């Protein structure tokens with residue numbers, strides 16, 4: 001059995017079961033299919049958009065959990081895309097603030113953070129790169145720093 005969404009000449013849509021696609025074609029051609037609302041025998045297959053959309057939503061959900069997050073689009077549902085876009089905006093804003101207020105020290109971050117911490121240089125905001133080991137060492141020494149995912153700017 002196969003369920004078709006049908007639409008009559010008046011624009012009414014309704015569902016009807018058929019043994020198979022051929023049965024539908026035969027019955028439609030023989031005017032044996034009538035619109036339940038107006039009785040019109042002029043019917044054609046309608047797009048099954050709502051039904052398909054629901055089904056796809058359920059089937060795609062498990063895939064989303066394992067799929068890598070694709071910032072800015074891909075196959076993510078609109079809701080996830082919106083969240084991802086929001087996160088990207090927040091991270092880009094974080095980067096902008098850091099760049100506007102801190103001095104870039106490149107891979108000398110750990111060294112510079114130490115100099116500031118121990119008062120060897122005037123306190124100022126810095127940013128740069130550090131290895132995981134350096135970051136751990138800094139944390140062990142009680143030096144405050146933050147780590148943020150460093151995203152390309154929107155204009156890059």
Ligand SMILES: [Zn+2]
Pocket residue numbers: 008009010011012035036037038039040
């Ligand atoms: Zn009708």
